[in-house]
Amino acid sequence: MRVEYINPFVESAITVLREMASVEFARGDLALRSYPLLTKGVVIVIGVAGQIEGRVLYDMDMKTALKISGLMMGGEIITEYDEMVASALAELGNIISGNAVSQLNDLGFEFDITPPTLFVGNNLEMSSPNMETQTLVIPLLQPEVGEIIINVALREKN
Amino acid sequence: MIDEVSIQAVHKANGEKFRFLLVDDSAFMVKNLERVVKILDGEVVGSAGNGREAIKLYKSTKPDIVTMDITMPDMDGIQAVEGIMADDPNAVIVMVSALGHQDMVKEAIVKGAKYFIVKPFKIPDACNIIKNFLIKMGGK
Numbered sequence: 001m002r003v004e005y006i007n008p009f010v011e012s013a014i015t016v017l018r019e020m021a022s023v024e025f026a027r028g029d030l031a032l033r034s035y036p037l038l039t040k041g042v043v044i045v046i047g048v049a050g051q052i053e054g055r056v057l058y059d060m061d062m063k064t065a066l067k068i069s070g071l072m073m074g075g076e077i078i079t080e081y082d083e084m085v086a087s088a089l090a091e092l093g094n095i096i097s098g099n100a101v102s103q104l105n106d107l108g109f110e111f112d113i114t115p116p117t118l119f120v121g122n123n124l125e126m127s128s129p130n131m132e133t134q135t136l137v138i139p140l141l142q143p144e145v146g147e148i149i150i151n152v153a154l155r156e157k158n
Numbered sequence: 159m160i161d162e163v164s165i166q167a168v169h170k171a172n173g174e175k176f177r178f179l180l181v182d183d184s185a186f187m188v189k190n191l192e193r194v195v196k197i198l199d200g201e202v203v204g205s206a207g208n209g210r211e212a213i214k215l216y217k218s219t220k221p222d223i224v225t226m227d228i229t230m231p232d233m234d235g236i237q238a239v240e241g242i243m244a245d246d247p248n249a250v251i252v253m254v255s256a257l258g259h260q261d262m263v264k265e266a267i268v269k270g271a272k273y274f275i276v277k278p279f280k281i282p283d284a285c286n287i288i289k290n291f292l293i294k295m296g297g298k
Contacts, residue, residue: 094256098277102256105261
């Protein structure tokens with residue numbers, strides 16, 4: 001896993017959140033986490049396949065998820081998780097990842113992303129089905145909205 | 159909101175509304191595109207969540223213009239462009255995707271798509287871009 005793979009996702013996330021939710025997130029510190037990961041409650045998962053393969057997770061708590069989707073809908077106050085919230089979050093994950101992948105494609109890597117999958121639940125634990133034991137994470141922080149943890153596990157295909 | 163109000167509607171030369179088919183697997187994105195169509199005073203004749211459904215709906219609704227996502231389950235937007243163009247070589251398809259890299263744009267255009275909009279977009283910006291396409295198609 002090369003550290004440079006994570007940067008396009010972080011940069012794209014900050015730009016896309018600014019465009020779609022009109023909110024400015026700050027980048028936190030890069031960290032290494034061990035599996036299994038205990039998630040914060042709402043996880044958007046995007047698969048990556050091609051010359052580079054793996055997956056990208058966007059992990060946040062429910063309060064943050066509701067605030068972000070409300071901002072994406074033009075500043076609505078949303079109190080309940082419903083299908084439109086799920087759709088907005090999935091699309092957020094799709095656009096962040098699509099923009100990041102486009103940057104990496106222009107650098108010469110050929111790969112594509114799968115449609116997003118959303119997982120919601122308290123004490124949701126993620127395990128790696130592969131041999132990996134650790135993954136790179138970067139938190140994005142915004143004092144009013146909360147924290148989104150970007151978790152990138154990608155590797156070059158042999 | 160002031161931006162949206164200032165954007166004028168656009169109609170066909172004969173005064174009829176432009177008819178749109180919206181293709182995107184995200185209900186949130188379809189809702190946003192519906193707002194764009196409403197501001198331009200067009201009509202949404204259908205929406206599809208995957209490529210297969212899009213081809214079927216194209217045949218039954220014969221829209222003036224199609225917005226097409228790329229990453230979708232079952233059948234992606236590039237394959238759907240191919241299917242629609244096989245049915246109607248004059249179809250006007252606008253790709254609306256987060257995958258803005260060159261290869262993907264090229265492939266969509268080669269398959270017959272006329273235009274490309276990269277997500278994310280702000281609603282007033284999307285209105286202006288699509289309005290320009292409609293004017294090129296003879297809209298006023």
